[in-house]
Amino acid sequence: MKILIAAAGSYGDVAPYTGVGARLRDAGHEVALATHDAYAPLVSAAGLEFRPLPADPRAARPAAGSAEPERPASAGGNRDLMRRAAAFIRQLGGGLAEAAREDTELLLLSTTTAPLGRHLAEARDIPCLDLPLVPNAPTGDFAPVISGGRSLGRWGNRAAGRLSLRVIDRLYADATRDLRTRLGLPPATARTVRRRTEAAGPPVLHGFSEVLIPRPADWRAGLDIVGNWWPWHSPDTQLPPAIRDFLAAGPPPVFIGFGSMASGEGERLSSLAVRALRRAKVRGILQSGWANLSADTTASDPRTPHLLTPDILTIGEVPHALLYPHMSAVVHHCGAGTAAAGLRAGVPTVPLPVAADQPFWAARLAALGAATTPIPFKDLAADNAVTRLADALTQATTDPALTERATHAARRLAREDGAGAVTKAVDRLAAQASR
16 A cells, blocks of 8 residues: 555654554555655655655643643643743645655554644545544543543542643644645534544554553453553664674663753753752763753764763753663653653663653553652752652662662553554555455
């Protein structure tokens, strides 16, 4: 089949689909991945056709400390974030219509692109398959992922889940109107199309593990959790020599990074990280990310591996699958993919959730016993932040129970094949289409 995967957002929102696409390519399908220009090298390296999507993913991300993870946006949270997210989505709609060429036979859609892709599937009369990285169907088992990980009770969880879907409908309202007009479809609201889709009961494959989220018993048939989709990297990829030398020079270090979060907070967070590492008496690797973390503020490019002292190394983008197994602990914002990568490596996590779904995943890791108590990002501005982070680093690197539980979880993850489950589902759709 000629397949188009559409994914939008940060690196963590896009990279897992390169692994899915590579598996489908190996199974004989023609696969294109539509995403932002910044990820074109990632897509091409995986052997997939790149198709551009507009919009700057940074424009839709919350500023560090500005979001309110404890409150869902529907409760009057960050209106500016809602406005920017809606504008981002509206830009995506037109780009997605251009990316889906006339010969496309199947659409595979991420959480962000699914509400747009359904209109394309309707207009072109082709099948689509939702592949979300987070749970978004209401359930009594837990509250929506944007609610911060705290349960509201079974009735409250379901009610909040339904409310969150209506908030999403509102975010997609303008994009839905524009896209349906462009495609020549009759007018319909985002909510109408969503409820029509739900009534049809199509399969939805969730790209995370039941190690962290057991499948809710009150989900309808067809909502399946298949395991993580890991970002593709070449089998012969190796860590850069500077990192290998650093690892060989002493005991396993601690990784610290914020991924696509905390833009503009690099100087403050770098100082905090260095002081906490020193106080905990552990070596560290800082990943620059969007925050531009660096142990050496005089460095011309923080993405280039360099040492400030023999105990702290600053690096750029490196596959987590290669780096994390060499760590004694990982400290990060707890995005879905990063949280899973730490668990896959079998090392304890120190969660520093910033916003959106991150407090949810942080709480899941802690409940599993593979992470220390989460430290909300806003608390890193407190006077005791260095002490608090250093104490968490000490616990993560010395408590054998944390390592044991993380190792046990890693063994379970190793038995899963999320990309294989997607390939089987696509093969079934291909067989149906050929009848």
